Amino acid sequence: MLTLLIIIPLIGSLLILPMSEKLQSKNQMKQIALTTCLINFFISLFLWYEFDSSTTQFQFVSEFNHLNFCHLNFGVDGVSLYFVLLTTFVTPIALLSNYTNITTNLKFFLISFLVLETLQICAFVSLDLLLFYIFFESVLPILFIVILLFGHGTDRFRSALLFFLYTLAGSLPMLLSILVIYNYIGSTDFQLISLYDISLDSQKLLWLGFFIAFAVKTPLYPFIIWLPKAHSDSPLAGSILLAGTILKLATYGYLRVLINILPDATNYFSPLIQTIAIVSLIYASFSTIIQQDTKRLIAYSSVAHMAVVVLGLFSNNLPGIEGAILLGIAHGFVSPALFICVGGVIYDRTGTRIINYIRGIVTYMPVFTILFFVFTLCNTGIPLSLNFLGEQLSLIGIWQQNPIIASLGATGIVLSACYSIFLYNRLSYGNLSPYLPPLKDINRREYFLLFSLLIPTTIFGIFPNVILNTLHTSTTALLYCY
Template sequence: MITLLLLIPIIGSLVLLPISDKTITGQIQMKQIAITTSLINFFISLILWYQFDSNTTQFQFVSEFHQLNFCHLNFGIDGVSIYFVLLTTFVTPIALLSNYTNINKNLKYFLISFLLLETLQICAFVSLDLLLFYIFFESVLPIIFIIIVIFGHGTDRFRSAFLFFLYTLAGSLPMLLSILIILSYIGSTDFQLISLSEISLEAQQILWLGFFIAFAVKTPLYPFIIWLPKAHSDSPLAGSIILAATILKLATYGYIRVLINFLPDATNYFNPLIQTIAVITIIYASLSTIIQEDTKRLIAYSSVAHMGVVVLGLFSNTIQGIEGAILLALAHGFVSPALFICVGGIIYDRTGKRIINYIRGLATYMPVFTILFFIFTLCNTGIPLSLNFLGEQLSLIGIWQQNPIIASLGASGIVLSACYSLFLYNRLSYGSYSPHIPVIKDINRREFYILISLLLPTFIFGILPNILLNPLHTSISALIYTV
């Protein structure tokens, strides 16, 4: 089953290669093939979720490939990785649909890039080998780089692409050194062998720092956040969606899979440090968000603030905190892409502007859009009945059990998120209609379906969280009490 998940996007890419994108008929055919391929992959992941046994902590659907002499491919899924795989397969067709009409030049390479990106992300989430995880963790960088350079906006996209590529690549080099140390110390990078090995506290501390730097850059945490707003603001809409929904979750998964699982003593030792960094990230990013004038940059900085709450929950050393962090990561994967679609897709495609001062009074001509934008804005602030609310509350409750002061400072992000989210919505939606933008139409059927498809899981899982929590309990309990 995992093999199918990995191969279907590759097969779809191969089918796209011989088709010409010079004609309108060829372009329509390519778009249909790419979206159909991604939807098939999503349905296969749903079948995988349905067949998943949540009563065991063992890896399931394990697939091994020994045919390659230079590499041993080993894939499997547990209660944590299944949700990140589902999020990846769910968001990919939405990303393709978001740029369905406004990218026609080099369309073939655009579609193939996102299908390959889906396979590489799934490989990172299902790898059972630390070296493989690093390879797939880094393999997304050149594809995102190409997407920003070729399909991005503005002349500054080259600098943004190089900043993203070099910043995250350099940040991951300490992780590679740590993996090589583990390989020389244990003789293998297999997850199960590493979990059975005893590593001294001093060695764990050195290894932990190497992994943490890589994950902190990818999250990103303060002071490594400079690349994210620029990458978001200059990338195409589909690139921003994938970047916010799944690329940032590679670090979330890495915290759980590597730091908490393999290096528990060092994680406990460095908990005060990472909690302090997470609080600084939340407050700094929230205050930076309030002063932003570019709508995409504003949503990008808000993503940084929410990921800071995720990190607080992950390193709370409690079941509630870790489960809340995973719920918030999933909620962020739904709400943040929706906000990017609203401000960087729907509004930008119609007005050609992203500066808040030039946009005003959209409720006059776009009532349906205004309602949906308002709901997603409230979800971004963490209102009850949304998955964001549950994720934030569980994360903060988890950290409260360890350090009430840190929890109180982290909770300030909720107040600040209400400030910048409602400020953005109010400025764009109400007041007299801006003279700087033409009269525009409300959202079309494609945009409506995309937003509804992101809205439904946000509230379904917010009202019925046990759908997600029941399979998580066993894996997270084993993670906390076994280590």
């Protein structure tokens, strides 16, 4: 079943590859790509249904060791399961968000996102450290080309280059740490490495190598400059995938590598990480308030939310880690929805993302304004949303470690309300901007995109045990069984 999840997007890519760029073929290519993604999503739901949450063992394990130089080893536990589900859920939404916008190089656009889905799933289910690094890095060249070919603005080459160089350079220390582990242990298998007792001094050096890579990808201060530029100049589908799933590779890396394999060093460096997360949270929140570009504003808000995720992950207790995972999943729903609102619906109708030129859109777009308001509230972490539960559990977890850090982290709730409501109020109300033509309300495609993201945000916000019951065993094993 896991093999199907990996192979199906590649089969869709092979079906699209020989097709021509004629109008009829373009429609067929879109249908093939979307159908492939939806089939993969339903397979992942069946994987979730068949998953046994009472065991700490990896499930649906599949191996490919017929080649001497290549040993592929995949499996799923309670932690990786939801990141796989998030990937298969967000990918068709990303494709639909640019369903009518992309007309040139459509074949490359569709194949890129199908291949990206496979690579992300492989990263989340790899049971080998070297394989994880390979798939962790393999998304970079594809996203680089996507931003370059389909991005907006004249500055997109610099944005793509910043994204590529920052994340590639940040991951080099991780590769060095993996080679050191292989030199000492003779294997890069996750389960085998977790059995070895690594000394604290060695753990510290290895931990720093991995942390730099994950801090750049999260991103944490001072490595955040690439994210707002990549978001503002990438196509809408790229922004959705970047916010929804690519940033979660770092979240998964913290759990699978730092907390699981290097627990002593993680405990030693926890005060440093908490300090960096607080600085990232406050810096990104204040940076968000002053932004004039709508996509850049949502990008900075992502940095602030991911800082709270990091606080929960390094709280060294069950509520904090589970809250961080919930908040990461919630961010994967709400942030793409906000990008669709400001970078899709509003941008397609107005042709601008500058806030000063957009005002009073409630006059022409009442249905959209309601949906935009609901997602704005979810972004602030109101009750009955999954964001609320994720933030509260993360802060409760860090409170048990350090009440001062938790109090500083709670300022993110106030600041997120400030910049979210401020953005919504400026765009939706006031006198209608003289720069805007009469605007059409959202169409059926945009409505279903937003509604499909709203449903899991509210359902899991009301019934979080649907996720938590599956997480308990695996997160407990991370903390107490190494």
